[in-house]
Amino acid sequence: MMTEKHEDHCLKSCSGHSYIRKSWLGSIVFPFSALLQQSEFLDQTEVLQRAQIFKKNCKAMFPNRRIVTTVFNDEGIQFLVTRYIKALNPPQQLLDIFLHNSNATFDLIARFVSLIPFVPNTPDENDGSDIWMTSEHCISLAIGNKEEHAILLCNFFLYFGKKALVLLGTSVLEGHVAYVVTQETNEYLLWNPSTGQCYKQFDPFCPLKSVDCLFDDRNVWFNIQQNNTPMAVFFDYSKESFWKQLLPKNVQGTKIQSIQPEEIIYFETDKSMVEDLRNRIERTLKSKVMEWRPKHPTHWNRQCTFILRQILPKLEFGIGSFVSSEGDNEFERILQFYWVTGFPIQMPYIDVQSIIDAVYQTGIHSAEFPQTEFALAVYIHPYPNNILSVWVYLASLVQHQ
Numbered sequence: 001m002m003t004e005k006h007e008d009h010c011l012k013s014c015s016g017h018s019y020i021r022k023s024w025l026g027s028i029v030f031p032f033s034a035l036l037q038q039s040e041f042l043d044q045t046e047v048l049q050r051a052q053i054f055k056k057n058c059k060a061m062f063p064n065r066r067i068v069t070t071v072f073n074d075e076g077i078q079f080l081v082t083r084y085i086k087a088l089n090p091p092q093q094l095l096d097i098f099l100h101n102s103n104a105t106f107d108l109i110a111r112f113v114s115l116i117p118f119v120p121n122t123p124d125e126n127d128g129s130d131i132w133m134t135s136e137h138c139i140s141l142a143i144g145n146k147e148e149h150a151i152l153l154c155n156f157f158l159y160f161g162k163k164a165l166v167l168l169g170t171s172v173l174e175g176h177v178a179y180v181v182t183q184e185t186n187e188y189l190l191w192n193p194s195t196g197q198c199y200k201q202f203d204p205f206c207p208l209k210s211v212d213c214l215f216d217d218r219n220v221w222f223n224i225q226q227n228n229t230p231m232a233v234f235f236d237y238s239k240e241s242f243w244k245q246l247l248p249k250n251v252q253g254t255k256i257q258s259i260q261p262e263e264i265i266y267f268e269t270d271k272s273m274v275e276d277l278r279n280r281i282e283r284t285l286k287s288k289v290m291e292w293r294p295k296h297p298t299h300w301n302r303q304c305t306f307i308l309r310q311i312l313p314k315l316e317f318g319i320g321s322f323v324s325s326e327g328d329n330e331f332e333r334i335l336q337f338y339w340v341t342g343f344p345i346q347m348p349y350i351d352v353q354s355i356i357d358a359v360y361q362t363g364i365h366s367a368e369f370p371q372t373e374f375a376l377a378v379y380i381h382p383y384p385n386n387i388l389s390v391w392v393y394l395a396s397l398v399q400h401q
Helices: 032-037 046-063 100-116 135-142 146-159 271-291 302-315 328-337 352-362
Strands: 002-005 017-020 071-072 078-080 164-170 175-183 186-190 196-199 207-214 221-224 244-245 338-348 371-381 388-401
Touching: 017 338, 046 071, 046 078, 046 244, 100 146, 100 196, 135 146, 146 175, 175 207, 221 271, 271 338, 271 352, 271 371, 271 388, 302 371, 302 388, 328 338, 328 388, 338 352, 352 388
Parallel strands: none
Antiparallel strands: 002 017, 071 078, 164 175, 164 207, 175 186, 186 196, 207 221, 221 244, 338 388, 371 388
Protein backbone atom coordinates (compact mmCIF):
# COMPACT_ATOMS: atom_id res chain seq x y z
CA MET A 1 0.00 0.00 0.00
CA MET A 2 1.37 3.44 -0.96
CA THR A 3 0.94 6.19 1.64
CA GLU A 4 1.52 9.91 0.96
CA LYS A 5 2.80 12.17 3.76
CA HIS A 6 2.95 15.96 3.60
CA GLU A 7 4.66 18.18 6.14
CA ASP A 8 2.18 19.98 8.41
CA HIS A 9 3.40 23.45 7.42
CA CYS A 10 3.36 22.71 3.69
CA LEU A 11 0.47 23.36 1.32
CA LYS A 12 -1.13 20.41 -0.44
CA SER A 13 0.47 21.50 -3.69
CA CYS A 14 3.89 20.93 -2.18
CA SER A 15 5.74 17.75 -2.89
CA GLY A 16 5.50 15.06 -0.23
CA HIS A 17 7.01 11.71 0.59
CA SER A 18 5.59 8.33 -0.40
CA TYR A 19 5.97 5.32 1.87
CA ILE A 20 5.30 1.69 1.12
CA ARG A 21 3.36 -0.28 3.74
CA LYS A 22 2.81 -4.03 3.42
CA SER A 23 -0.43 -5.59 4.67
CA TRP A 24 -0.08 -9.35 4.80
CA LEU A 25 -3.00 -11.28 3.29
CA GLY A 26 -1.79 -14.86 3.75
CA SER A 27 0.60 -17.49 2.43
CA ILE A 28 0.55 -20.86 0.73
CA VAL A 29 3.17 -23.60 0.61
CA PHE A 30 3.54 -26.15 -2.19
CA PRO A 31 5.68 -29.18 -1.26
CA PHE A 32 8.07 -29.97 -4.11
CA SER A 33 6.87 -33.58 -4.14
CA ALA A 34 3.32 -32.35 -4.83
CA LEU A 35 4.54 -30.77 -8.07
CA LEU A 36 6.29 -33.98 -9.09
CA GLN A 37 3.14 -36.00 -8.47
CA GLN A 38 1.04 -33.90 -10.82
CA SER A 39 2.50 -35.79 -13.77
CA GLU A 40 2.40 -39.33 -12.25
CA PHE A 41 1.00 -40.54 -10.06
CA LEU A 42 2.29 -60.76 10.73
CA ASP A 43 -0.29 -61.63 8.11
CA GLN A 44 -0.67 -64.99 6.49
CA THR A 45 1.40 -65.36 3.31
CA GLU A 46 -1.71 -66.21 1.29
CA VAL A 47 -3.41 -62.94 2.28
CA LEU A 48 -0.27 -60.91 1.51
CA GLN A 49 0.00 -62.55 -1.91
CA ARG A 50 -3.68 -61.87 -2.52
CA ALA A 51 -3.10 -58.23 -1.58
CA GLN A 52 -0.27 -57.88 -4.10
CA ILE A 53 -2.36 -59.42 -6.89
CA PHE A 54 -5.29 -57.19 -5.94
CA LYS A 55 -3.07 -54.10 -6.12
CA LYS A 56 -1.69 -55.14 -9.51
CA ASN A 57 -5.20 -55.65 -10.91
CA CYS A 58 -6.35 -52.28 -9.57
CA LYS A 59 -3.38 -50.52 -11.12
CA ALA A 60 -4.17 -52.19 -14.45
CA MET A 61 -7.67 -50.69 -14.34
CA PHE A 62 -6.69 -47.18 -13.18
CA PRO A 63 -2.90 -46.69 -13.29
CA ASN A 64 -2.98 -43.18 -11.80
CA ARG A 65 -5.09 -44.01 -8.76
CA ARG A 66 -3.49 -44.76 -5.41
CA ILE A 67 -3.85 -48.16 -3.79
CA VAL A 68 -1.98 -49.44 -0.73
CA THR A 69 -2.76 -52.90 0.62
CA THR A 70 0.33 -53.87 2.61
CA VAL A 71 3.07 -51.92 4.39
CA PHE A 72 6.06 -52.63 6.60
CA ASN A 73 6.13 -51.68 10.26
CA ASP A 74 9.17 -50.04 11.88
CA GLU A 75 10.64 -53.51 12.52
CA GLY A 76 10.51 -54.45 8.83
CA ILE A 77 7.56 -56.87 9.12
CA GLN A 78 4.91 -56.72 6.39
CA PHE A 79 1.27 -56.30 7.40
CA LEU A 80 -2.09 -55.73 5.80
CA VAL A 81 -3.09 -52.08 6.25
CA THR A 82 -6.32 -53.16 7.95
CA ARG A 83 -4.31 -54.22 11.01
CA TYR A 84 -3.42 -50.58 11.72
CA ILE A 85 -7.06 -49.66 12.36
CA LYS A 86 -8.36 -49.99 15.92
CA ALA A 87 -10.28 -47.78 18.35
CA LEU A 88 -7.76 -45.93 20.55
CA ASN A 89 -8.16 -43.43 23.36
CA PRO A 90 -7.34 -39.75 22.78
CA PRO A 91 -5.74 -37.76 25.63
CA GLN A 92 -8.20 -37.27 28.49
CA GLN A 93 -7.26 -33.58 28.53
CA LEU A 94 -9.01 -33.14 25.16
CA LEU A 95 -12.18 -34.86 26.38
CA ASP A 96 -12.52 -32.60 29.43
CA ILE A 97 -12.63 -29.27 27.57
CA PHE A 98 -16.00 -29.46 25.80
CA LEU A 99 -17.92 -31.86 28.02
CA HIS A 100 -21.32 -31.12 26.48
CA ASN A 101 -20.33 -30.46 22.87
CA SER A 102 -19.25 -33.59 21.01
CA ASN A 103 -18.73 -31.77 17.69
CA ALA A 104 -16.32 -29.33 19.34
CA THR A 105 -14.49 -32.30 20.87
CA PHE A 106 -14.12 -33.98 17.46
CA ASP A 107 -12.77 -30.71 15.99
CA LEU A 108 -10.29 -30.44 18.87
CA ILE A 109 -9.11 -34.02 18.41
CA ALA A 110 -8.54 -33.37 14.69
CA ARG A 111 -6.63 -30.22 15.63
CA PHE A 112 -4.48 -32.18 18.09
CA VAL A 113 -3.52 -34.69 15.39
CA SER A 114 -2.61 -31.85 13.00
CA LEU A 115 -0.20 -30.45 15.61
CA ILE A 116 1.99 -33.57 15.45
CA PRO A 117 4.91 -32.67 13.16
CA PHE A 118 5.09 -34.35 9.77
CA VAL A 119 7.91 -36.37 8.26
CA PRO A 120 9.29 -34.38 5.29
CA ASN A 121 7.68 -35.35 1.99
CA THR A 122 9.50 -37.80 -0.25
CA PRO A 123 8.79 -38.01 -3.99
CA ASP A 124 9.02 -41.83 -4.15
CA GLU A 125 5.80 -42.65 -2.31
CA ASN A 126 4.76 -45.19 -4.94
CA ASP A 127 7.75 -47.51 -4.71
CA GLY A 128 5.69 -50.14 -2.85
CA SER A 129 7.85 -50.15 0.27
CA ASP A 130 5.88 -47.89 2.61
CA ILE A 131 6.84 -48.02 6.29
CA TRP A 132 4.13 -47.06 8.80
CA MET A 133 4.50 -46.76 12.56
CA THR A 134 1.76 -47.66 15.01
CA SER A 135 -0.33 -44.85 16.47
CA GLU A 136 1.43 -45.34 19.79
CA HIS A 137 4.84 -44.69 18.22
CA CYS A 138 3.49 -41.73 16.25
CA ILE A 139 2.37 -40.15 19.54
CA SER A 140 5.47 -41.06 21.58
CA LEU A 141 7.90 -39.81 18.92
CA ALA A 142 5.67 -36.81 18.08
CA ILE A 143 6.17 -37.27 14.34
CA GLY A 144 4.50 -39.15 11.52
CA ASN A 145 3.74 -39.27 7.81
CA LYS A 146 0.40 -38.40 6.24
CA GLU A 147 -0.97 -41.93 6.47
CA GLU A 148 0.06 -42.31 10.13
CA HIS A 149 -1.74 -39.07 10.96
CA ALA A 150 -4.88 -40.26 9.18
CA ILE A 151 -4.76 -43.65 10.93
CA LEU A 152 -4.36 -41.96 14.33
CA LEU A 153 -7.35 -39.66 13.69
CA CYS A 154 -9.43 -42.58 12.39
CA ASN A 155 -8.60 -44.64 15.49
CA PHE A 156 -9.58 -41.73 17.76
CA PHE A 157 -12.94 -41.39 15.99
CA LEU A 158 -13.56 -45.14 16.33
CA TYR A 159 -13.08 -44.74 20.09
CA PHE A 160 -16.31 -42.71 20.09
CA GLY A 161 -18.15 -45.27 18.00
CA LYS A 162 -18.05 -43.20 14.82
CA LYS A 163 -18.09 -45.00 11.48
CA ALA A 164 -14.69 -43.98 10.10
CA LEU A 165 -12.33 -45.10 7.34
CA VAL A 166 -8.96 -43.94 6.00
CA LEU A 167 -9.09 -42.44 2.50
CA LEU A 168 -6.11 -42.34 0.15
CA GLY A 169 -6.19 -39.87 -2.72
CA THR A 170 -4.63 -36.71 -4.07
CA SER A 171 -5.00 -33.05 -3.21
CA VAL A 172 -4.62 -29.90 -5.26
CA LEU A 173 -2.31 -28.42 -2.60
CA GLU A 174 -0.54 -31.40 -1.03
CA GLY A 175 -0.17 -34.06 -3.75
CA HIS A 176 -0.63 -37.51 -2.20
CA VAL A 177 -2.86 -37.29 0.87
CA ALA A 178 -4.56 -39.46 3.45
CA TYR A 179 -7.92 -38.22 4.79
CA VAL A 180 -10.46 -39.71 7.18
CA VAL A 181 -14.05 -40.28 6.05
CA THR A 182 -16.80 -40.37 8.66
CA GLN A 183 -20.34 -41.44 7.88
CA GLU A 184 -22.80 -39.18 9.63
CA THR A 185 -26.61 -39.41 9.70
CA ASN A 186 -27.28 -37.84 6.31
CA GLU A 187 -23.84 -37.12 4.88
CA TYR A 188 -20.18 -38.01 4.66
CA LEU A 189 -17.52 -35.77 6.19
CA LEU A 190 -13.93 -35.54 4.92
CA TRP A 191 -11.28 -34.75 7.55
CA ASN A 192 -7.82 -33.50 6.64
CA PRO A 193 -5.39 -34.63 9.39
CA SER A 194 -2.73 -32.21 8.09
CA THR A 195 -4.81 -29.15 8.98
CA GLY A 196 -7.52 -30.51 11.30
CA GLN A 197 -10.17 -29.12 8.95
CA CYS A 198 -13.40 -30.92 8.15
CA TYR A 199 -15.31 -30.66 4.86
CA LYS A 200 -18.69 -31.87 3.73
CA GLN A 201 -18.59 -34.10 0.66
CA PHE A 202 -20.04 -31.41 -1.60
CA ASP A 203 -17.99 -28.51 -0.24
CA PRO A 204 -16.47 -26.76 -3.29
CA PHE A 205 -13.58 -25.49 -1.14
CA CYS A 206 -12.39 -28.97 -0.16
CA PRO A 207 -8.85 -29.34 -1.60
CA LEU A 208 -9.24 -33.11 -2.07
CA LYS A 209 -8.98 -33.83 -5.80
CA SER A 210 -9.42 -37.61 -6.00
CA VAL A 211 -10.85 -40.44 -3.88
CA ASP A 212 -8.85 -43.53 -4.82
CA CYS A 213 -9.14 -46.08 -2.05
CA LEU A 214 -10.62 -46.70 1.43
CA PHE A 215 -9.69 -49.06 4.24
CA ASP A 216 -10.77 -49.86 7.78
CA ASP A 217 -10.11 -52.74 10.18
CA ARG A 218 -12.01 -55.20 7.94
CA ASN A 219 -11.15 -54.55 4.31
CA VAL A 220 -9.62 -52.44 1.56
CA TRP A 221 -11.81 -50.95 -1.17
CA PHE A 222 -10.52 -49.59 -4.48
CA ASN A 223 -12.60 -46.96 -6.27
CA ILE A 224 -13.61 -48.19 -9.76
CA GLN A 225 -16.04 -45.36 -10.49
CA GLN A 226 -15.13 -43.46 -13.64
CA ASN A 227 -15.26 -40.10 -11.87
CA ASN A 228 -13.24 -40.13 -8.66
CA THR A 229 -13.69 -36.49 -7.60
CA PRO A 230 -15.18 -36.22 -4.08
CA MET A 231 -18.43 -34.62 -5.25
CA ALA A 232 -19.08 -37.38 -7.79
CA VAL A 233 -18.09 -40.41 -5.70
CA PHE A 234 -20.65 -42.77 -4.14
CA PHE A 235 -19.12 -43.69 -0.79
CA ASP A 236 -21.33 -46.75 -0.31
CA TYR A 237 -18.52 -49.30 -0.56
CA SER A 238 -20.97 -52.21 -0.29
CA LYS A 239 -21.79 -51.61 -3.99
CA GLU A 240 -19.44 -53.89 -5.93
CA SER A 241 -20.08 -51.96 -9.13
CA PHE A 242 -18.51 -48.89 -7.48
CA TRP A 243 -15.85 -50.40 -5.22
CA LYS A 244 -13.53 -53.39 -5.74
CA GLN A 245 -12.85 -55.09 -2.39
CA LEU A 246 -9.70 -56.92 -1.37
CA LEU A 247 -11.20 -59.57 0.91
CA PRO A 248 -14.40 -61.45 0.05
CA LYS A 249 -17.40 -60.90 2.31
CA ASN A 250 -17.03 -64.28 4.02
CA VAL A 251 -13.51 -63.28 5.13
CA GLN A 252 -13.88 -59.59 5.98
CA GLY A 253 -16.22 -60.38 8.86
CA THR A 254 -13.35 -62.22 10.57
CA LYS A 255 -11.45 -59.88 12.85
CA ILE A 256 -7.69 -59.92 12.22
CA GLN A 257 -5.63 -59.03 15.25
CA SER A 258 -4.55 -55.41 15.22
CA ILE A 259 -0.91 -54.43 15.66
CA GLN A 260 -2.02 -51.40 17.70
CA PRO A 261 -1.83 -51.44 21.52
CA GLU A 262 -4.84 -51.82 23.79
CA GLU A 263 -4.52 -48.17 24.81
CA ILE A 264 -2.15 -45.24 24.49
CA ILE A 265 -0.43 -43.93 27.63
CA TYR A 266 0.13 -40.17 27.65
CA PHE A 267 2.39 -38.00 29.80
CA GLU A 268 1.91 -34.38 30.76
CA THR A 269 4.09 -31.77 29.09
CA ASP A 270 6.39 -29.81 31.42
CA LYS A 271 4.82 -26.33 31.72
CA SER A 272 8.05 -24.69 32.92
CA MET A 273 9.81 -25.97 29.79
CA VAL A 274 6.98 -24.48 27.69
CA GLU A 275 7.31 -21.09 29.41
CA ASP A 276 11.10 -21.08 28.89
CA LEU A 277 10.54 -21.87 25.21
CA ARG A 278 7.95 -19.09 24.89
CA ASN A 279 10.35 -16.55 26.35
CA ARG A 280 13.16 -17.72 24.07
CA ILE A 281 10.97 -17.49 20.96
CA GLU A 282 9.75 -14.01 21.90
CA ARG A 283 13.27 -12.72 22.57
CA THR A 284 14.54 -14.24 19.33
CA LEU A 285 11.73 -12.77 17.24
CA LYS A 286 12.21 -9.28 18.73
CA SER A 287 15.90 -9.49 17.94
CA LYS A 288 15.14 -10.68 14.39
CA VAL A 289 12.63 -7.88 13.73
CA MET A 290 15.26 -5.31 14.66
CA GLU A 291 17.83 -7.16 12.56
CA TRP A 292 15.44 -7.10 9.55
CA ARG A 293 15.11 -3.30 9.87
CA PRO A 294 18.76 -2.12 9.67
CA LYS A 295 17.85 1.35 8.32
CA HIS A 296 14.96 2.09 10.68
CA PRO A 297 14.64 2.27 14.47
CA THR A 298 12.29 -0.31 16.00
CA HIS A 299 10.04 0.92 18.81
CA TRP A 300 7.94 -1.54 20.84
CA ASN A 301 4.46 -0.64 22.07
CA ARG A 302 4.14 -2.27 25.49
CA GLN A 303 0.43 -1.56 25.89
CA CYS A 304 -0.50 -3.35 22.68
CA THR A 305 1.88 -6.22 23.49
CA PHE A 306 0.12 -6.69 26.83
CA ILE A 307 -3.30 -6.81 25.13
CA LEU A 308 -2.14 -9.32 22.51
CA ARG A 309 -0.82 -11.58 25.27
CA GLN A 310 -4.31 -11.58 26.79
CA ILE A 311 -5.93 -12.42 23.46
CA LEU A 312 -3.79 -15.26 22.11
CA PRO A 313 -4.75 -17.96 24.69
CA LYS A 314 -8.41 -17.41 23.79
CA LEU A 315 -7.75 -18.23 20.16
CA GLU A 316 -6.51 -21.78 20.81
CA PHE A 317 -10.03 -23.06 21.43
CA GLY A 318 -11.85 -20.42 19.40
CA ILE A 319 -13.56 -19.05 22.50
CA GLY A 320 -15.45 -15.82 21.90
CA SER A 321 -14.43 -13.11 19.47
CA PHE A 322 -10.89 -12.13 18.53
CA VAL A 323 -10.80 -9.49 21.24
CA SER A 324 -11.18 -10.88 24.73
CA SER A 325 -13.88 -9.37 26.90
CA GLU A 326 -11.30 -8.08 29.40
CA GLY A 327 -9.15 -6.40 26.76
CA ASP A 328 -11.99 -5.14 24.60
CA ASN A 329 -11.99 -1.52 25.82
CA GLU A 330 -8.21 -1.29 25.80
CA PHE A 331 -7.90 -2.62 22.27
CA GLU A 332 -10.65 -0.29 21.04
CA ARG A 333 -8.76 2.59 22.65
CA ILE A 334 -5.61 1.66 20.75
CA LEU A 335 -7.54 1.57 17.48
CA GLN A 336 -8.71 5.12 18.13
CA PHE A 337 -5.13 6.37 18.01
CA TYR A 338 -3.33 3.84 15.82
CA TRP A 339 -3.67 2.17 12.46
CA VAL A 340 -2.90 -1.44 13.43
CA THR A 341 -1.74 -4.05 10.92
CA GLY A 342 -1.13 -7.61 11.99
CA PHE A 343 -2.30 -11.18 12.06
CA PRO A 344 -2.11 -14.11 14.51
CA ILE A 345 -0.02 -16.98 13.16
CA GLN A 346 -0.69 -20.49 14.47
CA MET A 347 1.56 -23.46 13.77
CA PRO A 348 2.78 -26.71 15.34
CA TYR A 349 6.10 -26.43 17.12
CA ILE A 350 8.89 -27.99 15.07
CA ASP A 351 11.80 -25.66 15.76
CA VAL A 352 12.46 -21.97 16.34
CA GLN A 353 13.71 -21.40 12.79
CA SER A 354 10.34 -22.45 11.34
CA ILE A 355 8.65 -19.79 13.46
CA ILE A 356 11.18 -17.15 12.41
CA ASP A 357 10.57 -17.99 8.74
CA ALA A 358 6.78 -17.78 9.14
CA VAL A 359 6.97 -14.35 10.79
CA TYR A 360 9.44 -13.04 8.21
CA GLN A 361 7.16 -14.07 5.34
CA THR A 362 4.38 -11.80 6.61
CA GLY A 363 6.49 -8.77 5.74
CA ILE A 364 4.99 -6.79 8.63
CA HIS A 365 8.47 -5.86 9.83
CA SER A 366 9.17 -3.98 6.58
CA ALA A 367 6.92 -1.00 7.37
CA GLU A 368 8.70 2.18 6.26
CA PHE A 369 6.29 4.76 7.64
CA PRO A 370 7.99 7.11 10.15
CA GLN A 371 7.27 6.58 13.84
CA THR A 372 5.99 3.03 13.24
CA GLU A 373 5.73 1.03 16.46
CA PHE A 374 5.53 -2.74 16.86
CA ALA A 375 3.92 -5.20 19.23
CA LEU A 376 4.87 -8.85 19.54
CA ALA A 377 3.26 -11.60 21.61
CA VAL A 378 3.91 -15.35 21.74
CA TYR A 379 1.73 -18.00 23.32
CA ILE A 380 2.33 -21.75 23.44
CA HIS A 381 -0.45 -24.13 24.40
CA PRO A 382 0.89 -27.46 25.68
CA TYR A 383 -0.78 -30.74 24.83
CA PRO A 384 0.33 -34.13 26.18
CA ASN A 385 3.58 -35.74 24.99
CA ASN A 386 5.34 -32.45 24.21
CA ILE A 387 2.97 -31.63 21.35
CA LEU A 388 2.74 -27.84 21.23
CA SER A 389 0.55 -25.27 19.51
CA VAL A 390 2.42 -22.01 18.88
CA TRP A 391 0.72 -18.64 18.41
CA VAL A 392 2.62 -15.53 17.30
CA TYR A 393 1.15 -12.09 16.78
CA LEU A 394 3.35 -9.39 15.24
CA ALA A 395 1.59 -6.05 14.67
CA SER A 396 2.70 -2.68 13.37
CA LEU A 397 1.10 0.50 14.74
CA VAL A 398 1.06 3.91 13.07
CA GLN A 399 -0.51 6.92 14.73
CA HIS A 400 -3.49 8.45 12.91
CA GLN A 401 -2.56 11.78 11.29
